[in-house]
Amino acid sequence: RRDRNSTELPSTPPSPPFKLPVIGHMHLIGSQLPHVSLRDLAAKHGPDVMLIHLGAVPTLVVSSPRAAKAVLRTHDLAFASRPRSMLTDIIMYGASDSCFAPYGDHFRKARKAVTVHLLSSKKVQSYRPVREEEVRLVLAKLRHHAAAPVDMSQLLQSFANDLICRTISGKFFCEEGRNEVFRDLVAANNALLGGFNLEAYFPGLARMRLISKLVGGRAMRVRRRWDQLLDNLIDDHLAIRLARTHDDDQHDTDFIDVLLSRQEEYGFHRDTIKALLIDMFEAGTDTTHLVLEYAMVELIRKPHVLAKLQDEVRSITPKGQDAVTEDDIVDMVYLKAVIKETLRLHPPGGLTIPHLAREDCAIVDGSYMIPAGTCVIINLWALNRHADYWDMPDEFMPGRFMDGINKGTNFQGQYFHFLPFGSGRRMCTGIHSATITLQIMLANLMYCFNWKLPSGMKEEDVDTTDVFGLAIHRKEKLFLVPQVA
Numbered sequence: 001r002r003d004r005n006s007t008e009l010p011s012t013p014p015s016p017p018f019k020l021p022v023i024g025h026m027h028l029i030g031s032q033l034p035h036v037s038l039r040d041l042a043a044k045h046g047p048d049v050m051l052i053h054l055g056a057v058p059t060l061v062v063s064s065p066r067a068a069k070a071v072l073r074t075h076d077l078a079f080a081s082r083p084r085s086m087l088t089d090i091i092m093y094g095a096s097d098s099c100f101a102p103y104g105d106h107f108r109k110a111r112k113a114v115t116v117h118l119l120s121s122k123k124v125q126s127y128r129p130v131r132e133e134e135v136r137l138v139l140a141k142l143r144h145h146a147a148a149p150v151d152m153s154q155l156l157q158s159f160a161n162d163l164i165c166r167t168i169s170g171k172f173f174c175e176e177g178r179n180e181v182f183r184d185l186v187a188a189n190n191a192l193l194g195g196f197n198l199e200a201y202f203p204g205l206a207r208m209r210l211i212s213k214l215v216g217g218r219a220m221r222v223r224r225r226w227d228q229l230l231d232n233l234i235d236d237h238l239a240i241r242l243a244r245t246h247d248d249d250q251h252d253t254d255f256i257d258v259l260l261s262r263q264e265e266y267g268f269h270r271d272t273i274k275a276l277l278i279d280m281f282e283a284g285t286d287t288t289h290l291v292l293e294y295a296m297v298e299l300i301r302k303p304h305v306l307a308k309l310q311d312e313v314r315s316i317t318p319k320g321q322d323a324v325t326e327d328d329i330v331d332m333v334y335l336k337a338v339i340k341e342t343l344r345l346h347p348p349g350g351l352t353i354p355h356l357a358r359e360d361c362a363i364v365d366g367s368y369m370i371p372a373g374t375c376v377i378i379n380l381w382a383l384n385r386h387a388d389y390w391d392m393p394d395e396f397m398p399g400r401f402m403d404g405i406n407k408g409t410n411f412q413g414q415y416f417h418f419l420p421f422g423s424g425r426r427m428c429t430g431i432h433s434a435t436i437t438l439q440i441m442l443a444n445l446m447y448c449f450n451w452k453l454p455s456g457m458k459e460e461d462v463d464t465t466d467v468f469g470l471a472i473h474r475k476e477k478l479f480l481v482p483q484v485a
């Protein structure tokens, strides 16, 4: 495949020098955060695209908006697959989920089921009472601890966990303490999938019996724990469905119900349902709460932005209400700008999940030939801070979305310098759910409380060091003192 306006033969993308035997360019990624090392390497060796070898795996790193557009829009179909790995095969039941599934009939079916039946804007709207109730629980906890330092990292993580547990499996999930088990399991998945996996970079090793036994054994233990939890949940739901009258059947209340009611239509095996549920647990927690935490970090470090946001939220919410509702946030334009700016500076993954080239493809005006089988990662963090598109790119300035060149820029996937949710066939399916959750929680934190740092701490003392896993997170926990407004 080639772009139409190309005149010269495409070449291999540039690569950094110093490729070593066996490890390739891995030593150049170093101990820094991968998205930062890759941005710095790209600036020197391939500002649009750069080919590196991570162990034995040829990997294209995409770092400019025009190259991202080539991969995610112009040649979206050619780059819409995912690399296989022994770990995702085990944990995601043969990669039969939507996140890690290779492109093909199964992926299209799985993605359709998720976008149409679980995460469409209408479906997300139907979970409004659940969201509002979970937000109220957070507000009650904060009121209880008012005037004392609160571990906001932990509070926001529990909020995101509990909310996703309830949308997946109804209220009884939390009541029976299963959300604790699930929290452990998501952490175990992250340790496996987010860590450095030898077998992913040296596929030859995966064929060696000792390595496959070690890595596979660890993954199988986690998988068995997921099986236990999810089989119980599915069996409980099946029993309740059997006991229901025909009329009740109209109401699919949670994700498990919805998937069970569509199982025949889509021809899903029980394992596929389990894989899709793990996706939702996994993608729905360690994204939303980290963005909320970063929003609070940025706001506490910029008191004038925090004050402006509070003014907006408090002036729009009707007098006498004890909390902000989802109707109230429709006109909160500064709230939305604050959330965009937080997502711009802190996109949770930093990089996309790896894509895989399905066929040979010439990209960026036919300049570079990418062979089938190349792994592709788009450095979203680097795009979101690209100096050609953003003024003072490292500064937290929500106003940039209200005036100036980025007025009106949104994260729906058509502005290739701002892609916190990705773009194209592999774009995040949770975008509606994530957006409304971020908005309603942040609006309420602003409406109900004034915020201070623990005594003796100044704004500049708030630690902003990041560490890398499946998502980027802050090294230190965030403690803040809420004061009832």
Ligand code: HEM
Residues within 6 Å of the ligand: 098, 099, 100, 111, 114, 119, 279, 280, 283, 284, 285, 287, 288, 291, 343, 347, 348, 349, 351, 352, 353, 354, 380, 419, 420, 421, 422, 423, 425, 426, 427, 428, 429, 430, 431, 433, 434
């Ligand atoms: C602030 C919150 C979130 C952000 C910034 C975010 C961002 C992303 C990104 C960048 C990708 C990868 C795109 C690619 O590989 O090209 C992704 C994939 C995905 N996200 Fe999200 N996400 C968020 C929340 C959620 C939520 C709440 C859910 C579901 C409940 C979700 C479900 C998924 C799924 C299923 C995929 C895989 C899509 C595919 O491969 O077809 N995400 N997300």
